[in-house]
Amino acid sequence: MLMTIWVLSSCSSASFLEVSGVGYQTLQMQESNKDFSDQAIKKAQILVYCLVDKNGEVEVMVENNSDQMMTIDRTKSFFQNQNDVAQMYYDPTVQTNTTSVTHGSTTGVGVNLGSVARAVGVGGILGTALSGVNVGGSNSTSTTNVNTTYTIDQPKVSVPPHGRISMGRTFQMQGVGRSFLHSAVTESPLDVNNSFSNSNTYAASNIGISYSLDNETTYQFIETHLFANSLLVGKVREKGKVNDALRTIYINKPDALLQPWFLLYFASKSTKDNDSKLQPYSFVNYQ
Amino acid sequence: MKTKLTLLFVGILFALSSCNVTQKITVVGRPGTTIYDTNDRMLGTIENTGKTTLEISRNNGYYAFLQAQAPGSNILVPFALDYQDCRRQLGQNIGTYTGAGLALVGATCLLVTAIAGAQGDDDIARGFAFTALGGIGAGAGLMLPCLLRTIPDPDFNYISTQKTNEDLIK
DSSP, rough: OOOHEEEEEEEOOOOOOEEEEEEEEEEEEEEEEHHOOOOHHOOSSSEEEEOOOTTEEEEEEEOOSSSEEEEEEEEEEEEEEETTTTTEEEOOOOOOEEEEEEEEEEOOOOOEHHHHHHHHHOOOHHHHTTTEEEEEEOOOEEEEEEEEEEEESEEEEETTTTEEEEHHHHHOOOSSSSSHHHHHHHHHHOEEEOOOTTTTOOEEEEEEEEEESTSSSSSSEEEEEEEEEEEEEOOOSSSHHHHHHHHHHHHHTTTTTGGSSEEEEESSOOGGGEEEEEEOEEEEOOO | HHHHHHHHHHHHHHHTTTSSSEEEEEEEOOOOOOOOOOTOOOEEEOOOSSSSEEEEEOOOHHHHHHHHEEEOOOOEEEEOEEEEOOHHHHHHHHHHHHHHHHHHHHHHHHHHHHHHTTTTOHHHHHHHHHHHHHHHHHHHHHHHHHHHOOOOOOOOOOOOOEEEEEGOOO
């Protein structure tokens, strides 16, 4: 009976795979209609690179394309999602990281008198009495070192001529990434095939960089706008037939794989890294 | 009885072995097309027969897609991997329960053997002793491999033949 209970309780509980559909979205930079010829880029003073990963995290890099030192005012540089407050790149909070290490040591020697008594041939009552007696002993000491590291953000950073820096913080672009596409696919009962402009989009962000090229006498400002310009969902109609859902997306958007930045996501409960394909792209703006 | 037990045993073994941790699939597409995994690692090239056989590891869960690159193209075209539910768990449970049942019958027979032996009924004791040994041996032999088998989660198999999507891409 016990064995049967053990057998029953040890049965595994593997689940079945459920892929509900495929989601697809693209991003575009509003300033992409600028002149991006080599000549125009060569004349630029500042280049702003925006990289968006498969989770919708936006990293911004700034390149000083001039021959002067550039100062970036991070207190006046920001990231802003559509319908949300702007967040500064400068983080005034002090980050602390505390680690403690304990060192310990044990010194001294213990001798059991019973073993000594046996060794010298003392037996009988005395030998028995001594067998439980220890002489000497050990001494344990320990010290704990606490190391605290304070990280203080810099309000202003300098970029050497033709140098490049990261703005230091990444921000989540709302409405972009695997998590968003997961919701879009699982919550949509039907296929979706929508295109958007920057004025009616479901996801947009504004990145502002304040910089100076004259030793902080005057500051200039460059804004970069990213927005989602398409959203497609292909639902899996028959369990396991995922490729039919993917083909729906290719049929509705034949140039799906020719977009500069796109994210293709397969919505399943199995949240592995191999559930999506990102076409990485660096959006570049200049001034 | 012996034949039925053998058939049952073979059936369960077949059910268990039909779902392996790595799986071979055939990809059908244009000859010369190269197949890549999700990390852009090359897996193989479609032969002149219009198909190629690939082995996919099951250790990292479900690979939602692979990618196909046509000769002369620089675009990797994702194609989703179709799948079907697998019944490893069902097979494991059947094997485990059947093994446990056989072992239980064997244990009962062992008890009868002991009682009959104590009462001096050697013929009955001998008869039950063979059944006891057979039941416990077969039960343990069936149950233990089932219990020790690790079942991937989720429990699925890729469809054996998958198709690329090059035909739809401009």
